Amino acid sequence: MANTNKITIIGAGQVGSTVAFALxxxxxxxxxxxxxxxxxxxxxxxxxxxxGT
Numbered sequence: 001m002a003n004t005n006k007i008t009i010i011g012a013g014q015v016g017s018t019v020a021f022a023l024x025x026x027x028x029x030x031x032x033x034x035x036x037x038x039x040x041x042x043x044x045x046x047x048x049x050x051x052g053t
Contacts, residue, residue, distance in 0.1 A: 012036035
């Protein structure tokens, strides 16, 4: 059964990025959203996670 969960993480620092990475590796959500006050930080972390998996 395909996952159709969307998880939003507020904060793209070390903890938020690690949580997003773990969720991605374990395929626990179909969509993961990173939100941070510094938009470029969230975008950069998301791109790193996407390329690393």
